[in-house]
Amino acid sequence: xxxxxxxxxxxxxxxxxxxxxxxxxxxxxxxxxxxxxxxxxxxxxxxxxxxxxxxxxxxxxxxxxxxxxxxxxxxxxxxxxxxxxxxxxxxxxxxxxxxxxxxxxxxxxxxxxxxxxxxxxxxxxxxxxxxxxxxxxxxxxxxxxxxxxxxxxxxxxxxxxxxxxxxxxxxxxxxxxxxxxxxxxxxxxxxxxxxxxxxxxxxxxxxxxxxxxxxxxxxxxxxxxxxxxxxxxxxxxxxxxxxxxxxxxxxxxxxxxxxxxxxxx
Amino acid sequence: xxxxxxxxxxxxxxxxxxxxxxxxxxxxxxxxxxxxxxxxxxxxxxxxxxxxxxxxxxxxxxxxxxxxxxxxxxxxxxxxxxxxxxxxxxxxxxxxxxxxxxxxxxxxxxxxxxxxxxxxxxxxxxxxxxxxxxxxxxxxxxxxxxxxxxxxxxxxxxxxxxxxxxxxxxxxxxxxxxxxxxxxxxxxxxxxxxxxxxxxxxxxxxxxxxxxxxxxxxxxxxxxxxxxxxxxxxxxxxxxxxxxxxxxxxxxxxxxxxxxxxxxxxxxxxxxxxxxxxxxxxxxxxxxxxxxxxxxxxxxxxxxxxxxxxxxxxxxxxxxxxxxxxxxxxxxxxxxxxxxxxxxxxxxxxxxxxxxxxxxxxxxxxxxxxxxxxxxxxxxxxxxxxxxxxxxxx
Numbered sequence: 011x012x013x014x015x016x017x018x019x020x021x022x023x024x025x026x027x028x029x030x031x032x033x034x035x036x037x038x039x040x041x042x043x044x045x046x047x048x049x050x051x052x053x054x055x056x057x058x059x060x061x062x063x064x065x066x067x068x069x070x071x072x073x074x075x076x077x078x079x080x081x082x083x084x085x086x087x088x089x090x091x092x093x094x095x096x097x098x099x100x101x102x103x104x105x106x107x108x109x110x111x112x113x114x115x116x117x118x119x120x121x122x123x124x125x126x127x128x129x130x131x132x133x134x135x136x137x138x139x140x141x142x143x144x145x146x147x148x149x150x151x152x153x154x155x156x157x158x159x160x161x162x163x164x165x166x167x168x169x170x171x172x173x174x175x176x177x178x179x180x181x182x183x184x185x186x187x188x189x190x191x192x193x194x195x196x197x198x199x200x201x202x203x204x205x206x207x208x209x210x211x212x213x214x215x216x217x218x219x220x221x222x223x224x225x226x227x228x229x230x231x232x233x234x235x236x237x238x239x240x241x242x243x244x245x246x247x248x249x250x251x252x253x254x255x256x257x258x259x260x261x262x263x264x265x266x267x268x269x270x271x272x273x274x275x
Numbered sequence: 276x277x278x279x280x281x282x283x284x285x286x287x288x289x290x291x292x293x294x295x296x297x298x299x300x301x302x303x304x305x306x307x308x309x310x311x312x313x314x315x316x317x318x319x320x321x322x323x324x325x326x327x328x329x330x331x332x333x334x335x336x337x338x339x340x341x342x343x344x345x346x347x348x349x350x351x352x353x354x355x356x357x358x359x360x361x362x363x364x365x366x367x368x369x370x371x372x373x374x375x376x377x378x379x380x381x382x383x384x385x386x387x388x389x390x391x392x393x394x395x396x397x398x399x400x401x402x403x404x405x406x407x408x409x410x411x412x413x414x415x416x417x418x419x420x421x422x423x424x425x426x427x428x429x430x431x432x433x434x435x436x437x438x439x440x441x442x443x444x445x446x447x448x449x450x451x452x453x454x455x456x457x458x459x460x461x462x463x464x465x466x467x468x469x470x471x472x473x474x475x476x477x478x479x480x481x482x483x484x485x486x487x488x489x490x491x492x493x494x495x496x497x498x499x500x501x502x503x504x505x506x507x508x509x510x511x512x513x514x515x516x517x518x519x520x521x522x523x524x525x526x527x528x529x530x531x532x533x534x535x536x537x538x539x540x541x542x543x544x545x546x547x548x549x550x551x552x553x554x555x556x557x558x559x560x561x562x563x564x565x566x567x568x569x570x571x572x573x574x575x576x577x578x579x580x581x582x583x584x585x586x587x588x589x590x591x592x593x594x595x596x597x598x599x600x601x602x603x604x605x606x607x608x609x610x611x612x613x614x615x616x617x618x619x620x621x622x623x624x625x626x627x628x629x630x631x632x633x634x635x636x637x638x639x640x641x642x643x644x645x646x647x648x649x650x651x652x653x654x655x656x657x658x659x660x661x662x663x664x665x666x667x668x669x
Contacts, residue, residue: 012450059530095409097431102384109466110391121471122531122656125380126410126431131657134525140542142523143659144443147410148428155428159443162450183394184387187404216426216452266426 011215014161015208015275017170018081020073020197021247023047023234028076035231036244036251042228047193054136062119063132065193066098066178070129071136073195074174081170081199081207085137088199089163089171090130092145093156095239096188097126099180106184129176152177153196153243154217154260154268160200161214170201175240191237196247204275210250211275217260217267224249224258246270276550278517279445281502281665285357286609287347288498288596289323293354298613302641306595306624308482308494313464314385320478323496323597324464325350337419342383342407343463343497345416351461351499352421360503361421364455374453375427376443377414377501378436378460380601380655382429383407385465413461417501425453431601433655434564435523436460437500438604438663442521444504459501460602468495468600475531477568482625483598485565485591486572486637489628493566496597500605502612516612519648519664520551526658533571537578539660540564540652544582547650547662555583558664559644560620562611562651565591566598575652576633583635590638594624604653604661611649611665620644645669 019029024044026032034040049068051060054075063071070092078085096102101123108116122128127145134140144163148155153175160173176195180188204211224245226232235244242260249256249272256272286293289307290300299305311322331346352358364373383406390402398404406412414429426447430440437460444456472478472493479492504518524546526539533540548555561583564575572591579589592610599606614621622640629637648666 012452062530095411097410105467105471106384106387106391109388109470110394114466114470116467116470116474118471118474118531121467121474124467124471125433125656127433127655127657127659128530130432130525130659131530134527134658135529138527140524140527140539142442143432143525144430144439145432145657145659146428146430146443149405149409149411149415151428155426158426158452159428159446162446162452166446166449183391183396183398184404186397187402188409266428 011213012161012165013211013213014164014200014202015204016198016210016212017201017205017207018077018199020076022049022069022073023194024192033251036248038227042231044230052136059132059135064098064100067129067132069178069193069195070174070176071133073197074172077172077197077199083170083199086139087141088139089141089169090133090143091156091160091171091173092130093152093175095147095149095152095177096180098123098128099178103181103184148266150239150263151266152239155266158214158216158266158268164200164202168202170199172197172199175243177238177240192234194234194238194241196240196243208275211273213271215269217262217269221259221261223261276445276520277449278507278519279504280507280515280517281612282505282515283357283360283503284609284612285351285355286500286606287351287354288606289325289496290595294613298617300595301621302619304622304624304641306482308597316469318469318473318478319480321482321494322464323494325497339403340406340416342386344379344383344413344461347463347497347499348413348417348461352501357501364503365422368454370422370424372425372454373423374425374444374447374456375414375418375423376430376440376456376458377417378430378440378601378604379413379462380431380433380436381462381465381467382410382412384467388466432659433657434600434603435653435655435659435661436601436604438653438661439523441518441663442523445521448506455503455505457501458504459605461499462599462601463497479567483567483593484625485567485593485623486629486633487626488630490567490572492568494597496599498596498599498602498606500602500609514667516615516665516667519666520547522546522550522662524660528658531656533574533654535574537574539658540575540578540654541581543660543662544650547664551664553664558587558648558650559646560614560649561587561589562607562649563589563591564652564654565593567593580634585635588620588636588638590621590623592621594626607651608663608665611651614646614649615667618643618645
């Protein structure tokens with residue numbers, strides 16, 4: 011069991027444009043209207059990198075920065091954990107298409123953007139941070155695996171750590187075998203001790219395989235939860251939005267789940 | 276950090292399968308690099324290919340995981356009694372108390388490359404996305420194959436992946452979420468990396484020549500290495516190799532070029548030494564990242580000298596294995612452990628004339644020497660850097 015404290019939250023997805031605009035919806039106090047969300051360019055990046063940063067990178071960095079601004083933390087001093095199942099799905103698809111042609115002329119920018127840690131690399135360039143970052147993958151369990159990794163790092167290294175989980179749809183034909191319904195990202199700034207900006211406390215234990223995951227009450231939010239690996243974290247964000255004591259189960263399909271006690275403080 | 280013992284290790288690369296074959300190659304200067312004739316690739320470059328991978332079969336119940344990368348993992352865990360050692364550890368600790376943190380950069384993407392050639396317009400029925408292409412596939416395969424039920428994920432930070440996985444494992448053990456962990460990495464040849472590095476003009480036309488004045492790029496290799504990482508307990512044998520420290524950083528400079536003065540690399544090495552509670556003079560050998568690119572080797576030379584000066588023995592083993600990308604951190608941690616256990620400073624096959632602009636004691640040929648502590652560097656795209664410190668208590 012690990013206890014950490016949430017100082018900042020970021021969220022981006024259809025009809026979920028930032029924490030303050032989404033909080034009432036997640037708490038069940040306002041209706042959910044899934045309007046399309048297009049991640050904006052990262053203004054902190056130099057012009058060349060800003061152009062090269064595609065949707066995946068914009069999505070991941072945008073959510074992370076939102077959480078850090080809310081926490082009042084300088085991103086340059088922040089250790090990061092990025093969790094994603096598919097990484098930059100558009101870029102991977104483009105490279106695969108080119109490799110299936112005779113000429114196989116891969117774009118060098120696409121190639122370096124195809125690495126799973128591309129958002130972490132652009133994050134460092136954007137913020138000037140030389141602090142450690144982990145980029146991990148646990149298929150449908152990326153949110154809980156990333157949460158566990160970030161909470162462990164915050165506790166063991168006694169430093170704030172920010173988790174950013176993100177995923178976005180593949181184009182066809184990969185969409186046919188790995189359907190992601192909509193893009194989504196969530197970010198949490200975690201600290202090992204309470205601070206005057208603490209929003210809520212989380213006690214996290216690794217979950218067992220199987221069991222029943224906490225679901226979303228609204229059917230369209232539930233569809234988003236099941237349709238995007240990063241959105242598996244939505245029930246935790248909803249519990250935080252409600253602000254009452256609660257227990258959230260994030261089950262594991264074939265990796266790491268988590269059982270989280272949400273404790274107002 | 277609290278010391279963790281590398282109680283069991285397994286390794287496979289183009290120089291051989293298992294610790295003994297690897298050690299023999301390191302001692303004799305054998306290189307696994309040959310002109311590339313992989314798959315349908317027509318690039319003028321060399322690779323460290325493991326031809327035997329084509330003959331490896333996964334257990335029948337796990338055949339949906341069938342792809343080159345998982346075959347490589349399977350080949351590797353069959354070496355050095357590793358799967359038996361894990362089975363014993365599962366009995367000792369319980370499956371849920373063993374974590375699994377492994378690195379890869381491209382996972383089983385070769386499977387998808389071949390499936391895209393056959394798309395019509397849907398992908399062929401033989402293609403299993405989750406079990407092969409997805410970056411998590413390596414952890415998913417090993418979890419089922421080895422019967423592990425503790426926290427697990429794949430770390431994918433390009434060529435620093437499997438070095439960084441040691442940090443995730445060490446923190447999980449320190450936090451008490453697991454008692455022991457399987458750590459390592461596997462990366463296998465695929466068209467994405469061969470044509471991708473070609474697009475950046477980073478593939479050497481011949482075998483890679485780390486730190487050579489005429490070095491002209493990397494040779495991509497395929498390899499895997501895994502270790503069982505356990506805390507020291509009272510009564511344990513004390514002569515085993517331990518993980519003493521780890522340092523991680525980001526360059527904050529560029530996606531595919533290192534910081535020219537190696538600022539991020541220097542930070543990783545300094546943090547690794549601080550984490551181990553050691554001074555630069557305590558290190559006997561530095562296993563360099565040393566991929567043989569013009570700028571990468573120059574930046575690392577500057578960074579190493581800024582921390583260690585020029586007296587510490589150093590070398591790159593990429594001329595043996597090629598650059599094994601996401602597996603390099605784990606493979607070279609095991610090579611470093613072999614150097615400590617067997618008193619060997621590895622050499623640098625294919626390197627002929629050390630760049631006169633570089634300073635420092637670069638090992639051209641292998642040499643018997645007492646090696647108590649090693650620092651091993653792994654740097655990747657995205658400016659991701661990781662240094663490990665390994666040692667024994669002699």
